[in-house]
Amino acid sequence: MEAVKRRRVRGDGVDLAVHEQGDPANPTVLLVHGYPDTHAVWDEVAGRLAARFHVVRYDVRGAGASSRPFGAKHYAFEHLMADMRAVLDAVAPGRAVHLVGHDWGSIQGWEAACTMPDRFASFTSISGPCLDHVGHWTRRSFGRPTPRGLRRAAAQGMRSWYIYFFQTPLLPEALWRAGIARAFTRALEVGEGIPARDGHPARTLPRDGAAGVGLYRANMARRLRRPLDRRTDVPTQVIVPTRDLFVSPHLVGGLAEQVPNLSLRTVRAGHWVPRSHPDVVARWIAEHAAGTAGGPLTAAQARSLRRARVAGDRRPFDGSLVVVTGAGGGIGRATALAFAERGAEIVAADLDLAAAQRTADLAGRAGPAGHAVRVDVADARAMEHFAKSVLHDHGVPDVVVNNAGIGMAGPFLDHTADDWRQVLDVNLWGVVHGSRLFAAQMIERGQGGHLVNVASAAAFTPSRTLPAYATSKAAVLMLSECLRAELKGAGIGVSAICPGIVDSGITGRARFVGRDEAGQADGRDRATRAYALRGFAPEGVAERIVAAVRDDRAVVPVAAEAHAARLLARVSPGAMRLFARLDLR
Template identity: 50%
Template sequence: MVQWCDTTVSRDGVDLAVRTWSADKSPTVILVHGYPDANHVWEKVAERLSRDFKVVAYDVRGAGNSSVPQGRAAYKLRELRDDLHAVMDAVSPDEKVHLVGHDWGSIQTWESVTDPGAENRIASYTTLSGPCLDHVGQWMKARLREQKIGAVLNQLSHSWYIGAFQLPVLAPALWKAGLAKAWPKVLRRTENLDSEPSATQLQDGTHGIELYRANMLPCLLKPRERHTKVPVQLIVARQDNYVRPAMLEDLSQWTDRLWRRELDCGHWGPLLQHPDVTADWIREFIQHIDGAPASGPLQRSEVTTSQIKGPDSGKRVVITGAGSGIGRETALAFARRGALVVCTDINTEAAAATARIITAEGGEAISRKCDVSSTRSMEALAAWVEKELGAPDIVVNNAGIGLSGSLLDTSVKDWQQVLGVNLWGVIHGCRLFARQMIDQGRAGHIVNVASAAAFMPSRMLPAYATSKSAVLMFSECLRAELGDHGIGVSAICPGIIDTPITRNTRFVGVDNEEQERRRQHAHTFYQRRAFTPDRVAQAIVEAVEKNRAVVPVSPEARGMQWLGRFTPSLARNLAQVEITP
């Protein structure tokens, strides 16, 4: 553990309590806390950053061990800005500093970052859950002009406390009446956080109300145009109950260079739940701005005007078996929604062809060869994704093969091949990428493509139906386990879909001529059915959006699900009928 030292910086009669870690290192990183906190809220992140940088955190005026100035005007943004500059001059007089702000610490730091010439003193800025108030005012005006009143009302409903803070007696009285003592319980109930009570919580909550009273209405009603040339990293808490992600969507118009990264957590989550991830992101951003090559995930997080805007903008999607059929159509569907898609397939050229279609349409895609049945190949894919992109948001375990024939004609090698691709491929994808999602605070979604054959037995599909039934049950088990981490799991069960699997299905126990005849028969039948892969892709997209557990696709799939569940004896009788996957 790196030891810290405490000092004081004074400005115009206000003493600011400053804590410094690793004073002998460079560059300097200054952390600015929000409301109703003090600098102790940064301890976990500061400890991790101090291994590489000189780290400074201070109590803003009216909080922690700093002075409590009198009068509302003492809490104006210009005063908070000048306090920050005083700290900057004291701890790093000759070098640029890197700034990081959370909540009101971020709001007040925007005042410095958007000052003309700020780039000459500030090397970079990482903002968490605290937008520039002028940007918020501009965002609200733009939404009202666009008649998107719902977006504004949604944010206002989450910001109800700001109106309450304008009342002269109520808010301070609540803190004095017991809210200060109960604050850790409030965080536990609303944010699922375990935090220690602060010795200055009553003071921090009571005096900090002046921040809202002094600045909110003037900035929101008459917002200024505040641009910056300072490189900005935006870390979005997707489940923030106070600063909704939609309010941050216009930030790129106010910055020359912007990186956007997201965590699936609440308002204080980046500091208290995911300090490792937050510190890692701050570290690699600072090191890149200071000259180091950008990591793959950081490169991908830089916001560019060429990116397709859509509901999945900024998301990373990994799809196995993306070279054709359902996999290709699913890759196209997510790419058209703005996601970056990793198209994987055992057929290198097929995966590359899918990626080329996406890029030709203006989307983002990368192709990779992968054999899902191989532990080594899947681990290599997962390691590459983590290094180059970070944890994916969505994984579609789609790769599969067909096999038809009786048990007695199915060899051990046949069983190993079918289970290796259809079941083990799904297991590998789930275990490897779920681990990444959990470690990086990503509440993602995993889609496992099973089959309608999972609902009913079949005399001619023992290997195939067994593998798909196992995928269905595995998905249900995984959904129960990963729900605690905010990760959804869906099993997709297509019926008779016209995909290349019909032309590649093997029929065991027959000669080559008969096998080719059966393949052609199955292919013709599926073509006549004319249920296309793009409809399955749409079902997959909807399953992710609505977090559906089991999704039968096509009327026959729903019928097989119904028969298997409600009339199992009839399903067993129908199992005598020969069908192909």
């Protein structure tokens, strides 16, 4: 960790404790803390940035080792902005810096980016909206009320209970000095999983909490009642923790009208995300700074920035990386193309490299360049190498579609042990390998993701003619439900797709056990004609897969027969058992 240099800077009638790390010749990142924190809330983030940036933090007035003026009027925006200007003049004279704010530091950051934009190369806002934007957002919610708008406004009002409490005289200060700081420390640990460490929460927390109440009294009511027109051309990145108990994600609504150069990123985290997810926060700050400076970017960084960018021509999956197995044809190819048309970069994997390359070429015509890889999903080592190569060459995928599968039909007693092994290795173990390897990458990255496991309506439709195939797909469905429960906390969605009779080409490669070659060919021909007669194309499944990722759906039956079979399996299992006796070969 880079050594921390400390100095005092004279602000607007106060002395500010300033902390610096890294080479002052590097671009400067100014990290501004919120309430009731000190500069130390940024320790982990600052340590990760100091090798590439000149990192500056300071205790704002009323906090830490800085002066604590008495009276709410001394915490108004004009004094906060004068303090920030003094720090900028001292640490980066004549240079535009990368501003980052959390909580009240972000609220200050919005004021700074809107009133002195020439001082900043970029701005990153975390869990602290512009008060004027909130005022206008609230007016829109009540000015043209809709049920959704009113619900969102009411929900934010409930999240903001502490703001009303801080307007009461004397009581908040008395509680802080009486020992509420211990409860605050415990709430951080229990509510957000953030254990106390040296520096955070600060030993000065009782005094900081009492003094910082002035921030709310001096600024909140005035700006929310009479919001100003606040706009900025500073490239702005808003990081939205989706589990924030205090700031609703809906407050970013309409923000692009005020900030034309806007990027949005979501992270499944609570309010104190600089402490809980410092790797993610530091990486996004560095990417945003590099993107605004026009410096060299890796392919993964460029894709990440595209994904975050808010623009009128942005497609739903712009900047996303999507891996599809079994992408050489059928549902796999249609799915790859559906995501490509929506802006995703595709890695098309298949046992048939030529077919995968064809899919990649088609995807490249619809979206970013596609990539083809030959892989046998049944081979654990091959899948490990595949996952590593995707990570090395393209980064962590945002969506993985475990689609590769094979068909097999015939009586149970005609299935050999090798037949069972072949079906389970591809249909089940292929999904296990893909889910295990790529979910680990998603968790390590800390930004969530989505796994799509293609099962079948056979998962809930027993049949005497599909014992191995139906068993493998039922296992995929149950695996998906288990994974969804486990990975939810990491922000990773899991969807099981259960198509019915789809003209995907699987019947042309299926095996009909217990038959000679002529019988095999006849079985494939009959099945292919039946599936073609049904007339449900792979593109229909692909659209359901995209929707499942977008809406984070758990189980998605596709086609009328799949919906009917799932309903019948629930309401009348006995009828399904009678149906299972039919010889459908």
